[in-house]
Amino acid sequence: MTRPRRILRISFNPLVLTLSVALGVWLGFLAISLTSYLGYRLYMADAEAPVAQVAVPPPAPAQPAPAPAPVPPNPGAGLDEQRLQQYEERYNATQRADNERLERLEEQRRLNDAKCQFWTEQYRNAPTDKSRRNMGEACG
Numbered sequence: 001m002t003r004p005r006r007i008l009r010i011s012f013n014p015l016v017l018t019l020s021v022a023l024g025v026w027l028g029f030l031a032i033s034l035t036s037y038l039g040y041r042l043y044m045a046d047a048e049a050p051v052a053q054v055a056v057p058p059p060a061p062a063q064p065a066p067a068p069a070p071v072p073p074n075p076g077a078g079l080d081e082q083r084l085q086q087y088e089e090r091y092n093a094t095q096r097a098d099n100e101r102l103e104r105l106e107e108q109r110r111l112n113d114a115k116c117q118f119w120t121e122q123y124r125n126a127p128t129d130k131s132r133r134n135m136g137e138a139c140g
Protein backbone atom coordinates (compact mmCIF):
# COMPACT_ATOMS: atom_id res chain seq x y z
CA MET A 1 0.00 0.00 0.00
CA THR A 2 1.41 3.30 -0.99
CA ARG A 3 0.66 6.51 0.68
CA PRO A 4 -0.71 9.32 -1.33
CA ARG A 5 1.80 12.09 -1.94
CA ARG A 6 1.25 15.32 -0.19
CA ILE A 7 1.52 18.40 -2.24
CA LEU A 8 2.95 21.34 -0.39
CA ARG A 9 1.48 24.60 -1.48
CA ILE A 10 3.26 27.75 -0.44
CA SER A 11 1.61 31.01 -1.07
CA PHE A 12 3.57 34.25 -0.90
CA ASN A 13 1.75 37.08 0.69
CA PRO A 14 3.45 40.40 -0.18
CA LEU A 15 2.30 42.03 3.05
CA VAL A 16 3.75 39.28 5.27
CA LEU A 17 7.00 39.28 3.26
CA THR A 18 7.34 43.07 3.57
CA LEU A 19 6.65 43.00 7.31
CA SER A 20 9.18 40.18 7.81
CA VAL A 21 11.89 42.13 6.01
CA ALA A 22 11.07 45.29 7.97
CA LEU A 23 11.22 43.35 11.25
CA GLY A 24 14.59 41.87 10.28
CA VAL A 25 16.02 45.29 9.42
CA TRP A 26 14.69 46.75 12.66
CA LEU A 27 16.13 43.93 14.79
CA GLY A 28 19.48 44.27 13.00
CA PHE A 29 19.52 47.99 13.70
CA LEU A 30 18.75 47.35 17.38
CA ALA A 31 21.53 44.73 17.62
CA ILE A 32 24.10 47.06 16.04
CA SER A 33 23.00 49.99 18.22
CA LEU A 34 23.13 47.95 21.42
CA THR A 35 26.57 46.53 20.55
CA SER A 36 27.91 50.00 19.74
CA TYR A 37 26.51 51.46 22.96
CA LEU A 38 27.96 48.69 25.13
CA GLY A 39 31.32 48.92 23.37
CA TYR A 40 31.41 52.68 23.87
CA ARG A 41 30.56 52.30 27.55
CA LEU A 42 33.31 49.71 28.06
CA TYR A 43 35.83 51.85 26.18
CA MET A 44 34.95 54.99 28.09
CA ALA A 45 35.05 53.14 31.42
CA ASP A 46 38.66 52.11 30.64
CA ALA A 47 39.56 55.58 29.41
CA GLU A 48 38.08 57.40 32.42
CA ALA A 49 39.71 55.17 35.05
CA PRO A 50 43.18 56.79 34.81
CA VAL A 51 41.59 60.24 34.85
CA ALA A 52 39.69 59.40 38.02
CA GLN A 53 42.89 58.17 39.66
CA VAL A 54 44.75 61.35 38.72
CA ALA A 55 41.93 63.56 40.00
CA VAL A 56 42.32 62.18 43.54
CA PRO A 57 44.95 64.26 45.37
CA PRO A 58 47.82 62.25 46.87
CA PRO A 59 48.00 62.05 50.65
CA ALA A 60 50.15 64.65 52.37
CA PRO A 61 53.66 63.45 53.23
CA ALA A 62 54.16 62.57 56.88
CA GLN A 63 57.57 64.23 57.17
CA PRO A 64 58.84 67.19 55.22
CA ALA A 65 61.45 66.32 52.63
CA PRO A 66 65.02 67.38 53.40
CA ALA A 67 66.18 70.53 51.68
CA PRO A 68 68.15 69.88 48.50
CA ALA A 69 71.87 70.55 48.52
CA PRO A 70 72.84 73.90 47.03
CA VAL A 71 73.77 73.63 43.38
CA PRO A 72 76.95 75.36 42.25
CA PRO A 73 76.28 78.02 39.63
CA ASN A 74 76.46 76.60 36.09
CA PRO A 75 78.27 73.30 36.78
CA GLY A 76 77.29 71.60 33.50
CA ALA A 77 78.09 74.35 31.00
CA GLY A 78 81.25 72.60 29.83
CA LEU A 79 79.50 69.23 29.87
CA ASP A 80 76.65 70.52 27.70
CA GLU A 81 79.06 71.95 25.15
CA GLN A 82 81.01 68.69 25.13
CA ARG A 83 77.81 66.71 24.55
CA LEU A 84 76.79 69.08 21.77
CA GLN A 85 80.18 68.63 20.08
CA GLN A 86 79.93 64.84 20.37
CA TYR A 87 76.45 64.95 18.89
CA GLU A 88 77.58 67.13 15.99
CA GLU A 89 80.56 64.84 15.31
CA ARG A 90 78.37 61.75 15.32
CA TYR A 91 75.77 63.46 13.15
CA ASN A 92 78.38 64.59 10.62
CA ALA A 93 80.00 61.13 10.58
CA THR A 94 76.59 59.55 9.95
CA GLN A 95 75.87 62.01 7.16
CA ARG A 96 79.25 61.30 5.53
CA ALA A 97 78.66 57.54 5.79
CA ASP A 98 75.19 57.91 4.26
CA ASN A 99 76.54 60.05 1.42
CA GLU A 100 79.32 57.54 0.71
CA ARG A 101 76.82 54.68 0.70
CA LEU A 102 74.56 56.56 -1.71
CA GLU A 103 77.50 57.34 -3.99
CA ARG A 104 78.52 53.66 -4.03
CA LEU A 105 74.95 52.65 -4.86
CA GLU A 106 74.77 55.23 -7.65
CA GLU A 107 78.10 54.09 -9.06
CA GLN A 108 76.99 50.45 -8.87
CA ARG A 109 73.76 51.35 -10.66
CA ARG A 110 75.68 53.13 -13.40
CA LEU A 111 78.12 50.24 -13.81
CA ASN A 112 75.26 47.73 -13.98
CA ASP A 113 73.60 49.72 -16.76
CA ALA A 114 73.41 47.73 -20.03
CA LYS A 115 74.87 50.61 -22.08
CA CYS A 116 77.84 50.95 -19.72
CA GLN A 117 78.51 47.22 -19.78
CA PHE A 118 78.34 47.16 -23.57
CA TRP A 119 80.86 50.00 -24.02
CA THR A 120 83.12 48.59 -21.30
CA GLU A 121 83.29 45.29 -23.21
CA GLN A 122 83.90 47.16 -26.45
CA TYR A 123 86.79 49.01 -24.84
CA ARG A 124 88.22 45.76 -23.41
CA ASN A 125 88.02 44.02 -26.79
CA ALA A 126 89.21 46.94 -28.92
CA PRO A 127 90.72 49.76 -26.85
CA THR A 128 90.26 52.74 -29.14
CA ASP A 129 89.68 56.39 -28.36
CA LYS A 130 86.12 56.16 -29.63
CA SER A 131 85.24 53.18 -27.43
CA ARG A 132 86.91 54.89 -24.41
CA ARG A 133 84.85 58.06 -25.04
CA ASN A 134 81.64 56.07 -25.41
CA MET A 135 82.44 54.13 -22.25
CA GLY A 136 83.07 57.39 -20.40
CA GLU A 137 79.76 58.83 -21.60
CA ALA A 138 77.73 55.71 -20.77
CA CYS A 139 79.37 55.02 -17.41
CA GLY A 140 80.17 58.56 -16.28
